[in-house]
Amino acid sequence: MKQLVILSGKGGTGKTSVAAALAHLAATNMPIVLADADVDAANLELVLAPTKLQEHVFMGGQVAVIGSELCRPCGRCYDVCRFEAVIHETSILGKETYRVDPLACEGCRACITQCPEDAITSRERQAGFWFRSDTRFGPLFHAHLFAAQENSGKLVTMVKQQGRLMALDEGRKLLIVDGPPGIGCPVISASAGADLALLVTEPTVSGVHDLERILGTVNHFRVPAWVLVNKADVNRAHTANIEAYCREKGIVLVGKLPYDTVVTEAMVRGQPVTVYQPDGAVANALRQVWAQIHRRLNDSG
Numbered sequence: 075m076k077q078l079v080i081l082s083g084k085g086g087t088g089k090t091s092v093a094a095a096l097a098h099l100a101a102t103n104m105p106i107v108l109a110d111a112d113v114d115a116a117n118l119e120l121v122l123a124p125t126k127l128q129e130h131v132f133m134g135g136q137v138a139v140i141g142s143e144l145c146r147p148c149g150r151c152y153d154v155c156r157f158e159a160v161i162h163e164t165s166i167l168g169k170e171t172y173r174v175d176p177l178a179c180e181g182c183r184a185c186i187t188q189c190p191e192d193a194i195t196s197r198e199r200q201a202g203f204w205f206r207s208d209t210r211f212g213p214l215f216h217a218h219l220f221a222a223q224e225n226s227g228k229l230v231t232m233v234k235q236q237g238r239l240m241a242l243d244e245g246r247k248l249l250i251v252d253g254p255p256g257i258g259c260p261v262i263s264a265s266a267g268a269d270l271a272l273l274v275t276e277p278t279v280s281g282v283h284d285l286e287r288i289l290g291t292v293n294h295f296r297v298p299a300w301v302l303v304n305k306a307d308v309n310r311a312h313t314a315n316i317e318a319y320c321r322e323k324g325i326v327l328v329g330k331l332p333y334d335t336v337v338t339e340a341m342v343r344g345q346p347v348t349v350y351q352p353d354g355a356v357a358n359a360l361r362q363v364w365a366q367i368h369r370r371l372n373d374s375g
Contacts, residue, residue, distance in 0.1 A: 075241045076371045077249045079268040081292070082275065083284025085115075085255035088304040089274045091337050092360070093252035094121040094346040096272075099364040101211035104247040108209065109237035110216035111230045111264035112254040113202070123344045124207030124214045132217065132229055134201030136181035138174045144193035147172055151185035151194060160185060204233055213240055227259035234264060248371070257291045265292055269374055270367065271299040272328070277312035282319050289325070299325065300370075302363060306330035329363040331356055 080096070082089045090112075100106050110118040138159070140151065147170040152160045159178035163171050174185075176199060186194045204217035215237045217229050234251055241249045253264035253271075265271055271292045275285045285301065292299045301320055306313045313330065320327040332355050340350035348357040 075238070075247060075249060076270075076374070077238070077251065077268045078270050078272065078367065078371065079111075079251040079253050079265045079297075080272045080274060081253040081261060081265065081288055082255050082273065083257065083286075083288040084280070087255075087274045087276045088331075088337070089255070090118050090121065090252055091341060091347060092272070092274050092302065092304070092331075093118060093250060095348040095357070095360045096364055096367070097122070097209075097211045097250050098346045098348045099361060100248055100250060100368070103368065105244070106212045106248045106250055107237045107241040107246050108212055108214040109234050109249060109251045110214065111233055111251050111260065113204075113217040113219045113226050113229045113233065113260065114254065116216050116218060118252045119207070119214065119216055121341055121344060121346060122209040122211065122214060124209045124216075126205050126207045128206040130204050131200055132202045132204050132219075132232065133198040134219075134223060134228055135199055136183070136196040137176045137179045137199045138181070138183070138185050138194055138196050140172055140174055140185075141193045141195065142171065144191050145172060146191050146193075148190065150188050150190065154184045154188045156182070156184070202229060204229065204236070206236065212246070213237070215240075226254075227263045230254065230260045230263040231266075234266075238267075257287050261288070261291060262295065265295060265297050268297050269371055271297045272367065273299050273301050274304055275301060275316060276304050277306060277309040277316060279312070281312055282315055285316065285319065289323070300328040300367070301325055302328055303330045305333040308333050328366050329359055331359050 080093045110116045157180050159175050201223040202219040207214045215233045217233050237249050254260040275281050334356050336351050337347050340347040
């Protein structure tokens with residue numbers, strides 16, 4: 075079983091459109107599993123129109139809880155909380171109480187260690203959901219992380235691991251991971267163990283800079299990487315700069331996709347561009363990209 079992860083140095087480069095198209099093309103050759111690892115803003119499902127089969131609660135992070143029966147309102151927790159998560163309240167009868175705002179609590183446990191009455195405990199909180207769904211190209215694992223929640227790296231690992239286990243159990247040949255943007259912890263979790271990272275960039279002023287950042291990340295973790303330039307004809311000078319950078323660094327530039335509004339039309343209709351307009355310029359370019367990726371994954375044993 076091989077793993078292909080699709081990444082970008084920032085959002086908005088067309089990564090998910092590429093992932094959906096490659097899923098369609100790959101599924102014509104082999105049984106695959108899909109994982110949408112962009113848990114903060116998952117949108118692969120918008121293109122693949124999945125049918126949800128399972129929904130699971132994701133517990134992430136800790137939140138402090140003050141036990142009112144043990145609390146002697148000394149205010150020590152209020153004083154030590156750096157995040158202003160402990161709220162001091164006084165009733166109309168003059169009784170003082172303290173409680174924790176779960177949205178503000180960062181789970182640092184400072185209040186727990188400082189409470190002289192051992193009145194404060196911590197508990198796990200629900201941070202989101204993860205799902206198993208079916209698509210016309212294969213099973214899809216995806217998730218929804220609640221706003222302002224942490225541990226997105228942990229949720230990415232869970233989503234990807236579920237996809238990997240299904241691929242191994244059912245003898246599926248390829249796991250395609252639509253990774254999160256940027257270079258942070260979720261990207262590291264999404265790319266861990268991948269046989270190839272496809273880095274989608276665009277010909278903008280920041281294009282080479284963003285490419286350098288994500289290349290630095292995958293190189294650090296020894297994940298082989300190829301580059302794909304999206305909307306390459308929008309600014310040919312910047313595309314030439316990216317080509318020169320890839321030549322200098324010895325990186326494979328696997329393809330250049332032309333700009334075409336048909337990509338947006340396909341997404342609006344919930345289809346990969348290779349399905350919506352299979353004989354168009356973008357679809358033909360993606361078909362050539364997939365052919366090279368397919369050979370590379372086969373050659374890697």
